[in-house]
Amino acid sequence: MTATPTAPRARPEPPAPGAPAGIFRGLRPLITRIHFYAGLVVGPFLLVAAITGLLYTLTPQIERWAHADALYAPVSGPELPVGEQVAAAVATQPGLPVTEVRPSPEPGVTTRVSFDADLAPSYDRTVFVDPYTAEVRATLDTYSEWLPVRAVIDNLHRSLLLGPPGQVYSELAASWLAVLTVSGLLVQLTRRVRARRERLLPRTGGSARSRIRSWHGAVGVWASVGFLFLAATGLTWSQFAGSNVSSLRTALDWTTPSVSGTPLAGSAGAPVTGDAVGADTERVLDAARADGLTGPVEVLPGDPGEAWSVIGTVRSWPTGMDSVAVDPATGTIVDRLAFDDWPVAAKLARWGVDAHMGLLFGVANQIALAALASALIVLVVWGYRMWWLRRPTLPGGRRYAGPPGSRERPSPASVALLAAVAVGIGLAMPVLGISLVLFLLLDAALAARRGEPAGPDRVDAGGAAAERVDPGTRPPP
Structure with a gap:
């Protein structure tokens, strides 16, 4: 029996030249x-x-290994008041204004006190203090919050140094x-x-x-x-x-919000240097803790006559970046901002950047x-x-x-x-x-x-x- 040949299948008509499929x-x-x-x-x-x-992606582990002497201190008793720790750091950098204080976030971790030493942009001189003895364990030039080894790798990735x-x-x-x-x-x-x-x-x-x-x-x-x-x-x-x-x-109002740093009424202001820095830091931190700010924080001194900011530094999930503004002379809370109140776009931007840096989910x-x-x-x-x-x-x-x-x-x-x-x-x-x-x-x-x-x-x-x-x-x- 002879098979009947099958007619070839007709090809579909091509779309018109102006149709989207034709363009594609x-x-x-x-x-x-x-x-x-x-x-x-x-x-x-x-x-x-x-x-x-x-x-x-390996920098957290590399940083902890390379700068262990600066980051860690043996637990040797109760922590000293943060004011004494800051004063010890200030004594090693006379005349330099304090830009940031990061109290010890957990047992065995040092307190960081950063100074404006007129270094390259985004760089500070940071003194690492033993929270139990107020002994200065190391002094390093840091890039924002990153220690030297991570700063080098970060800048290598971003700009080839x-x-x-x-x-x-x-x-x-x-x-x-x-x-x-x-x-x-x-x-x-x-x-x-x-x-x-x-x-x-x-x-x-x-x-x-x-x-x-x-x-x-x-x-x-x-x-x-x-x-x-x-x-x-x-x-x-x-x-x-x-x-x-x-x-x-900025045009869409999607920028990261912050607490107000408006000048304080009746305050003439003074540079954030000298012996008073430690006492002011302790007063500001105590006021923030009493207002409910928990977990690791950074204390940012304001310009002369302005409020200081205390900001949560937890950038993992869930994010803990609540903040308050405090009058350093009286310890009065002058402004508050919870992370839950950030605009959605600002939250997404924060989470996106932190995920890109490997911080969001550890x-x-x-x-x-x-x-x-x-x-x-x-x-x-x-x-x-x-x-x-x-x-x-x-x-x-x-x-x-x-x-x-x-x-x-x-x-x-x-x-x-x-x-x-x-x-x-x-x-x-x-x-x-x-x-x-x-x-x-x-x-x-x-x-x-x-x-x-x-x-x-x-x-x-x-x-x-x-x-x-x-x-x-x-x-x-």
């Missing part, structure tokens, strides 16, 4: 190439950011991490695969390049939410985008950040490995035709759309906007040099446009 179909090869080029160029910056970020010029590197890395994540998701989730599970789970068979590509895509999908979170929160510290974020938060937070940093490292390495297996010049003089998507020209509408997005992004994030425009110009120049034909070509099983090359010139798997 025109965008896809361009997005694929941007993902490819950006990975090659920005990869080293991402690798440095990931390695230094991985090192940063180059100051403001080096912050361009971290802004470039954070910006393009978001772009590479979104573009990678679009490429991976629209791939032509035999089974949908291949978009989420790596394959174990096939050529070396196909296996690496599968792992690269699957790991990228699973880590995408974490990468976008790191990019968004990292940009808040950036030089250009960060200032725009701050301006937006060790679990550190492990999650370490996993994301490790994932980013292997993704960059896999990306370069895929490029090497598909490199332009191969052994024996054989050549392979162009990057992924190079046989398809984007439609004019898709180019216009992406250019408009680049301009819009450039207004808020100049580093990303300028670099994105450069990538578009580079892509156009390389396309013109290759003399690409107009119109789509065939698409391989991985979703990237395949090059028409002679079978004998294809690279080995």
